[in-house]
Each structure stands twice: as structure tokens, then as C-alpha cells.
Amino acid sequence: xxxxxxxxxxxxxxxxxxxxxxxxxxxxxxxxxxxxxxxxxxxxxxxxxxxxxxxxxxxxxxxxxxxxxxxxxxxxxxxxxxxxxxxxxxxxxxxxxxxxxxxxxxxxxxxxxxxxxxxxxxxxxxxxxxxxxxxxxxxxxxxxxxxxxxxxxxxxxxxxxxxxxxxxxxxxxxxxxxxxxxxxxxxxxxxxxxxxxxxxxxxxxxxxxxxxxxxxxxxxxxxxxxxxxxxxxxxxxxxxxxxxxxxxxxxxxxxxxxxxxxxxxxxxxxxxxxxxxxxxxxxxxxxxxxxxxxxxxxxxxxxxxxxxxxxxxxxxxxxxxxxxxxxxxxxxxxxxxxxxxxxxxxxxxxxxxxxxxxxxxxxxxxxxxxxxxxxxxxxxxxxxxxxxxxxxxxxxxxxxxxxxxxxxxxxxxxxxxxxxxxxxxxxxxxxxxxxxxxxxxxxxxxxxxxxxxxxxxxxxxxxxxxxxxxxxxxxxxxxxxxxxxxxxxxxxxxxxxxxxxxxxxxxxxxxxxxxxxxxxxxxxxxxxxxxxxxxxxxxxxxxxxxxxxxxxxxxxxxxxxxxxxxxxxxxxxxxxxxxxxxxxxxxxxxxxxxxxxxxxxxxxxxxxxxxxxxxxxxxxxxxxxxxxxxxxxxxxxxxxxxxxxxxxxxxxxxxxxxxxxxxxxxxxxxxxxxxxxxxxxxxxxxxxxxxxxxxxxxxxxxxxxxxxxxxxxxxxxxxxxxxxxxxxxxxxxxxxxxxxxxxxxxxxxxxxxxxxxxxxxxxxxxxxxxxxxxxxxxxxxxxxxxxxxxxxxxxxxxxxxxxxxxxxxxxx
Numbered sequence: 145x146x147x148x149x150x151x152x153x154x155x156x157x158x159x160x161x162x163x164x165x166x167x168x169x170x171x172x173x174x175x176x177x178x179x180x181x182x183x184x185x186x187x188x189x190x191x192x193x194x195x196x197x198x199x200x201x202x203x204x205x206x207x208x209x210x211x212x213x214x215x216x217x218x219x220x221x222x223x224x225x226x227x228x229x230x231x232x233x234x235x236x237x238x239x240x241x242x243x244x245x246x247x248x249x250x251x252x253x254x255x256x257x258x259x260x261x262x263x264x265x266x267x268x269x270x271x272x273x274x275x276x277x278x279x280x281x282x283x284x285x286x287x288x289x290x291x292x293x294x295x296x297x298x299x300x301x302x303x304x305x306x307x308x309x310x311x312x313x314x315x316x317x318x319x320x321x322x323x324x325x326x327x328x329x330x331x332x333x334x335x336x337x338x339x340x341x342x343x344x345x346x347x348x349x350x351x352x353x354x355x356x357x358x359x360x361x362x363x364x365x366x367x368x369x370x371x372x373x374x375x376x377x378x379x380x381x382x383x384x385x386x387x388x389x390x391x392x393x394x395x396x397x398x399x400x401x402x403x404x405x406x407x408x409x410x411x412x413x414x415x416x417x418x419x420x421x422x423x424x425x426x427x428x429x430x431x432x433x434x435x436x437x438x439x440x441x442x443x444x445x446x447x448x449x450x451x452x453x454x455x456x457x458x459x460x461x462x463x464x465x466x467x468x469x470x471x472x473x474x475x476x477x478x479x480x481x482x483x484x485x486x487x488x489x490x491x492x493x494x495x496x497x498x499x500x501x502x503x504x505x506x507x508x509x510x511x512x513x514x515x516x517x518x519x520x521x522x523x524x525x526x527x528x529x530x531x532x533x534x535x536x537x538x539x540x541x542x543x544x545x546x547x548x549x550x551x552x553x554x555x556x557x558x559x560x561x562x563x564x565x566x567x568x569x570x571x572x573x574x575x576x577x578x579x580x581x582x583x584x585x586x587x588x589x590x591x592x593x594x595x596x597x598x599x600x601x602x603x604x605x606x607x608x609x610x611x612x613x614x615x616x617x618x619x620x621x622x623x624x625x626x627x628x629x630x631x632x633x634x635x636x637x638x639x640x641x642x643x644x645x646x647x648x649x650x651x652x653x654x655x656x657x658x659x660x661x662x663x664x665x666x667x668x669x670x671x672x673x674x675x676x677x678x679x680x681x682x683x684x685x686x687x688x689x690x691x692x693x694x695x696x697x698x699x700x701x702x703x704x705x706x707x708x709x710x711x712x713x714x715x716x717x718x719x720x721x722x723x724x725x726x727x728x729x730x731x732x733x734x735x736x737x738x739x740x741x742x743x744x745x746x747x748x749x750x751x752x753x754x755x756x757x758x759x760x761x762x763x764x765x766x767x768x769x770x771x772x773x774x775x776x777x778x779x780x781x782x783x784x785x786x787x788x789x790x791x792x793x794x795x796x797x798x799x800x801x802x803x804x805x806x807x808x809x810x811x812x813x814x815x816x817x818x819x820x821x822x823x824x825x826x827x828x829x830x831x832x833x834x835x836x837x838x839x840x841x842x843x844x845x846x847x848x849x850x851x852x853x854x855x856x857x858x859x860x861x862x863x864x865x866x867x868x869x870x871x872x873x874x875x876x877x878x879x880x881x882x883x884x885x886x887x888x889x890x891x892x893x894x895x896x897x898x899x900x901x902x903x904x905x906x907x908x909x910x911x912x913x914x915x916x917x918x919x920x921x922x923x924x925x926x927x928x929x930x931x932x933x934x935x936x937x938x939x940x941x942x943x944x945x946x947x948x949x950x951x952x953x954x955x956x
Contacts, residue, residue: 186260191217303346365661389933436915456494505563579613848881
């Protein structure tokens, strides 16, 4: 009898256990509550979309749960345990709503109903206060230029505006920021190249499509380690409000030659969709006139004098198209796609006259040159962003593919007559260098915000770059082109792979703000011919900000950076400037490393920055001399060390209500240690102290009238092995807005005194030369813009960094 009871008892035990488990689950489910409600504008009774909802434990700052209201203002907080809580609803422009919430066991849901938020704006009698963002705003780590709505916007392009930015030098496409080159230039998170076509690409971005420009002197570890000279971020106007807006613009410029352009943009934003489309076309006719003299050496002995004059007429065509589509699956999830297409070409024709004076007599050369440069860049970005909470935590996944095609074609017709020649000897030579780049980039960026005082940023990035290029050089003989083998690198290609990871932690403790970051990068580089290079680096980044008072903040910063060679600088092709001057890449070029220290002080808008940068293995242009052909070849090499110390003072003033002034003064000390061009075992030192002054003045009158006067002076300076004479730049502009500020007309004169073409010299044997290039920089410009459309509420467009580092090394 007993044995028969055992199975029944076991079955009863299992049944009791299952019933007990179900009871526990049921009690647990009943014990958790869903809190819901709807947020409205108290006055207008309209939904406050995407308001921040925060639930905290009563009597504590501990956050229990957060949520975002949807498009209709509704929100819900799920699975909240019984207890005492404080509910906060936050929205920019409204007073924070705070109320106590008490939850008891057994309540499955709690509907708080409609919660109204009062606007923070207050009316004080009949006093109406209007304000406008200043053109220049300064923070401890950056300076912001608010271009939108300023007199700078109409009639200028991004190149013109950057040339007027504080502490920026921009001449003939060569840009330095606070005395340093290799500046990371981002357009809506995507990097623009720093090579020879920087001017034409920046010129394709109309000023009236730019919202702001940020000049970051102390970038965090989130930026690529290649940003050794700082970061300049250009943000174009995006769909900031629900509704639609559009703009059209036209500009005309007249110097010695003529230029004109058209641009337009459309921006549409709905609660689910954001779309922005922009396009532009510009034609600029110009010239380049050059004079130079050079002493030609045989060893240390002067052997000849070379004098040259040149005149090149050129036509630059730029066209650009960009589109950005963001789709919001929910307030926290966004999927987006960006496309950027840029085309530019330079078509030029001119002549160069050369005179070589030697002991045996005079040799003359006259060369007719035609040149055609073409660039085609396409960039496609797919991204997904997930907002993890209302405090700013987020995950951003980005995949990018870009192609770049560059073609350089030169044809030279030369007549050479030596001292013993009764007639000249004619020859024709051509040089064609096509190159194609494929760049794939994948990145993941994670941001975690625990509270307003603690923030972590971390990410991973992988980039694969592949190049195929060749050089075809030929001489015309008896009506036929005969190919020349200039070097064993007539056909070339390479692959570069970079894997990177970073983190950056920001912590605020009272008046002290701390930022610590570290970036790790592993690089593998291989040229098809067999040159191979791999290296691993760690790049620390530290900054401390201390708020002494409401008016005074002081900051200390340190960063280690790398400057990789531009892609084109690694390809050992030879490009011809004239009979006696060429340029060539250097496949053995290595990266340079920079250690930067800075001390920033900001007091009531006045800024003082003291900085020091040591560069190891500095990349610099040098000359190689071929005595047989009397030819100087420009290439780049890693020199020993470069030291740069700077002091920059920025001083804003408001002499009158209608007059705002932003002044800047910088002092530089540079020291360069490098091997002698004639003896690599002998080190030489070159040092110089120089300064730069600028003043930007805006005068505003009623009825939409404003005037801008900008002036800059740069004392004699040095850039690598070369010395630059002093130069200045002055521009004057008048702007008139009308049709309820929807339209504007801007008339300006650039380079009023035609003094932005400094003479460049060198006294280092055997590179002893003096040269000057004059371009069509003095121009009268007229621009018209018109904005139309209707918009109401804020939108949520996502901006990505995309393939930020790689675009800059294309050297377009």
C-alpha cells in the first residue's frame, strides 16, 4: 500500500510548486505599475512632442526611469515598483513640471491625465527685448562663427569666410590655424581634403547655406588622431523646424576676370521624416602670374642664375549636390542616408619664359603649357542612431563608401635656344596621371550620460583604402607620341587599413571639469611594388577646465597627435611645373608625431591662449637638385624636429549699440631642425618670431542696413624652409535685407589693396630663390538670396562624422 502512494505524493508536490510559482509571478506582475500621461503647452493647448520625462526616487536624485513623449505628447513609464517618486517633465523653453507620485501594490496602471507646461518667456510691462547671436562666440576649447544671418553669408563662399576666421591663414589653398597646418576640416561631419583643390571645393559651398563654423583648438579623442592642427567644422543649414523651407541665391564677381554662381536648397521636416537637398554651380575665371629668380649651384659653388616669368589663364568649374534623409521610426530610433557628389575642374593655358645665365652664355626657353585637372568625388553614408535615454546616451552605427577619381593632364610646347644655337630647338612633351581611390569606412560610436556631470564617449572604426594609379609620359617625335619610362613606378597602387578605438570621459566636480581620452590606432600600409609599413600608436588627450567665477574660466590641455602623409604625397610620380621645376611623391615618407600643450583663459569674452607644440619627424617640403638637367624637384621628407610656441589674444568690443568689433592678435615663435640638403649628416636650424593682427567690424543701422569692414596683417613669417614677406587683406561689404528679411542684397570688395600675394624666399644652399605668384584676388562681388517656406517646430536631424579622416588625405 505505501509504495503506491509515492508517485501520487510526488505529483502533488510538483503541482503545489507550480501553483506557488504562478502565484509569485502573478503577485510580481500585479505589483508593477505603468504610469502614463500627456504633455501639453499650457497656453496654446498643443502637444509638446518629445518632451523629456524623468522619474526619480522621492527625496533622492537617483533616476529610476526616463522616457520621451511621442509626437502627440503621450508618454509611458512601464514596470514601476510600488513606492514614492518624483516625476519631472523637461522641455526647452518651458518651466520644468514637478509632481509627487505614490504607487501602491496591486495598481496595474496610473494615468496622470494632461500635464500642462508653462512657457518660460515673461512679459515685463511694454518692454520688448530682441537679440541676435554675435558673429564670434568664444569658449574654452573653441571659437564659433555664427554665419547664418550675418553680413558674411551673402556673396561669400566657405573659402572667403574661412579666410576671415580668427587665427586662420588661408592663401592659395594653404590653410593654417594658430600657426599649425594639417587642420581637420569637416563639412557636416565629413572631411574636406587639404590638398591643392581645397580652394575650389570650399568655393562650391555658398555662404548663405552655412549656419555656423566652429574652430576647435583642443579636439577630444573622439576626433581622428590625424587632427594635429585642430578641427574646423562647417555646418550648413538643415531642417531645424517642422514644415518646409527653401532658398535660392545668385552671385557675380568681377576682378580682372569674371565669376558667377547659382545655388539652391530645400529642407522638409515632418515628425517622421527629415529631408535636405542642396545644389550649387560656380564658374570662376582667373589667372596666375609668376615671377621668380633662382641661383643654381654645383655643390656649394654658384653655377648659373635662372629668372622666370609666367602667365596662366584658368577657368574653374565647380558643381556640388548633397542630400540627407532621416527617418524616425520612433522618438529614439533614426535611420538615415546621406549622399555627397562634388565635381571640379581647372582648365588652364599659358606660357613660361626662362633665362639661364651661365659663364658660357645665355640660354632661353619659352614654354606654352596647357593643363587640365579634373576631380570627381562621391560619398555615400548609411547610419542608424538609437537614443538610449533622455539624458543624451546614444548609439550611432555608420557605414560609408566613397570613390574619388583624379586626372591631371599637362602638355608642354617648348622652344629652347642655347648660347651656341642660331635657332631654337622645339619639343613637345605631355604628362598624364589618372588615379582612382576606393574608401570603405565602418564606425560605431557610443555615448553614455549618467547625469549632467558625467559623460562617456567610446567608439570603434575600421577603414580600408585602395588606390590604382599610373603615369603616362610621352614626347612628340616625327608626329608620333613616344612613351617615356620616367620611373619604375609608372603603374602603381596601394592598400591602407586602419583600425581604431577610442574613449573619452568627461567629469564635472563643482567648478572643475575634467576630460580624459585615449585613442588607439593600428595602421597597415602596402604599396603594390612591395614597400610595406605597419605601426601601432596610442594617443592620449587630457583637459582640465576650472571655472574661477561666472566671468572667468581657465583650462589646461595636452594631446598627442599624428599626421599621416597625404595619399598623393606617397606616390612617387613626377609632375611638371616648367622645364626646370617638378614635384614628386615619396613612398618612404613616414608619419609625423605632435605633442601639444595649451593654457586657455576666458574672461568676459576676452581670450588668451598660450600653446606649445613639438613635432617629431616633421613632414616638410624640400628640394632635390639634378645638376645634369638643372632641375629642382619638390618632394616631402621627414625632418628632425619642429617647435612652435604661440600666444593668441582675442578681444571683443562694442563701441556703440550699432557697432560690434572682434579683434585678434597672435605671436608665433617657430624653430625647425633639419638635415642639410647637401649633407644629410649635418643638421641646420631655422627659427623666426612673427605675428598676425586682425579686426572684424560690423555696423548695423535700421531698415535692414549693415556694413562689415575686415582687416588682417601678417608680419614676415616662415613656413618650413621658406620665408614669407608681410601681407595684408582688407574687405568692405554692405548688406541690405528686405521683404520681411526673406531677401538680401550684398555688395562687397575683397582684397581692397591687392596685398595678399606675398613673396616667398629661401637662402638655404642650394635652394636659393625668390618667387611671387599673383592671383585675381581683388574683386567686386554682388550677391542676392531669397528664402521662402514655412516652418514651426524643432526637428531631429542626425549629423555623422562619416569618413572624416580619410577625405582629408586624398589631397584633391
